[in-house]
Amino acid sequence: MAKQIAFYVEQKFCVGCKTCQVACKDKHDLKVGQLYRRVSETAGGGFEIKGATVIPAVYAFWTSISCNHCGQPVCVENCPVGAVQKQAADGIVYIDQEKCVGCRKCVKSCPYGAPQYNRETRKTGKCDFCRDELAAGKPPVCVAACPLRALDYGPLNVLQRKYGKANETKGLPAGGQTQPALVIAPHRDAL
Numbered sequence: 001m002a003k004q005i006a007f008y009v010e011q012k013f014c015v016g017c018k019t020c021q022v023a024c025k026d027k028h029d030l031k032v033g034q035l036y037r038r039v040s041e042t043a044g045g046g047f048e049i050k051g052a053t054v055i056p057a058v059y060a061f062w063t064s065i066s067c068n069h070c071g072q073p074v075c076v077e078n079c080p081v082g083a084v085q086k087q088a089a090d091g092i093v094y095i096d097q098e099k100c101v102g103c104r105k106c107v108k109s110c111p112y113g114a115p116q117y118n119r120e121t122r123k124t125g126k127c128d129f130c131r132d133e134l135a136a137g138k139p140p141v142c143v144a145a146c147p148l149r150a151l152d153y154g155p156l157n158v159l160q161r162k163y164g165k166a167n168e169t170k171g172l173p174a175g176g177q178t179q180p181a182l183v184i185a186p187h188r189d190a191l
């Protein structure tokens with residue numbers, strides 16, 4: 001493989017506006033309930049009482065995640081008809097809509113909940129890293145849309161050199177399961 005393309009998430013910059021999620025949904029014309037990129041909130045904490053004073057100690061952060069175009073993609077392994085494929089040139093994992101029979105084995109096997117079954121077409125789709133945008137020399141629409149520049153993309157080894165090798169954060173599966181092509185700078189409250 002020439003290189004593995006990957007996403008980067010700078011969690012502390014994300015304000016949960018979901019612009020990335022909406023941009024992706026718009027580009028792929030996704031139906032209600034379908035998300036190829038999803039932004040979820042994690043919140044917690046409590047309060048301390050000191051005398052007559054109530055001191056809040058709460059936290060909240062957001063996680064923006066799509067398919068991670070994994071190094072060990074269980075979706076590819078589990079598809080019985082070879083519809084889920086990993087591109088040799090850049091490691092992008094995509095679903096060939098002509099071949100997909102809608103059995104949902106990829107949906108059940110992906111620990112990130114990335115593949116989305118479409119009841120109308122009876123096929124499954126997911127993030128393809130905006131292959132058409134990349135071919136036109138443009139970034140994926142989620143990266144381009146983020147007003148806080150919380151998302152980035154590039155070759156995995158370049159992102160790792162720049163940002164480190166973390167590929168998991170609170171609320172996400174352990175990175176060792178599928179070797180996600182993801183670099184993430186966890187929020188301070190996710191450590």
Ligand code: SF4
Nearest residue numbers: 067068070073075110
């Ligand atoms: S995140 Fe899920 S769908 Fe995407 S490559 Fe990994 S296992 Fe497959």
Ligand code: SF4
Nearest residue numbers: 014015017018020146
């Ligand atoms: S657009 Fe950027 S700031 Fe908004 S939810 Fe997505 S990653 Fe977070």
